[in-house]
Amino acid sequence: MKKVLYDSQSWLEENPADYIDEFLDCTGHTRDEYRTEENLLEAVSYWLECQSRYDWDDFLDLLKNENGARCLVTGYFMSWMGPQEGGKVFRDLWTAVSDIPLSDSHPIFSINEEGLLTLEETHHDAPCKGNHYEFRLLTAAGEKYYNNHANDDRRSLCEALLTNKRTRNLKLSALGLTVKDFADITK
Secondary structure: OEEEEEEOOHHHHOOHHHHHHHHHHHHOOOHHHOOOHHHHHHHHHHHHHHHHHHHHHHHHHHHHHHOOOOEEEEEEEEEOOEEEEEEEEEOOHHHHHHHOOOOOOEEEEEEEOOOOEEEEEEEOOEEEEEEEEEEEEEOHHHHHHHHHHOOOOHHHHHHHHOOOOOEEOOOHHHHOOOHHHHOOOOO
8 A cells, every 4th residue: 555645636526616715814914815616726826837837846845854875776667668777776765766857757656555755757758557666775785785886887776775684764754654645555
């Protein structure tokens, strides 16, 4: 089971009419400022879209609780030529999550109850089945291995880091979660 931590287009699933009062309260506007109900709903929709940018910032701030260790990202990029496998080591989780999503994509970050953070991302070359990335943090053994093999070819380095307990998943507690947060999620 997975819990979505950030979805850049979650606002599209919301009914703007449900947010009119909150929008008016937060923005200091009144209903009288809008010529029609349709104009008001358009303004609320735009406001909801803008709120997703704040959600992104909040998500990134939350990830700082896991900073310190290098982050291994593995997975594939879906190009017009099909999936392109790869991996890369970033200086920390925050940097990895900030750098990976494409500017014109729809990223959805999820975590499972074991703490594996994943990114499913659709974009112009892959509108249906897009990129898939997994984020793991290097352990002390992983840091030691990385320091001794940083100049190895990237594929060999990433594959080796995935073995011998050289990486770990995120700690749910660092993200304000517990296993109980997954109890109500249906598959």
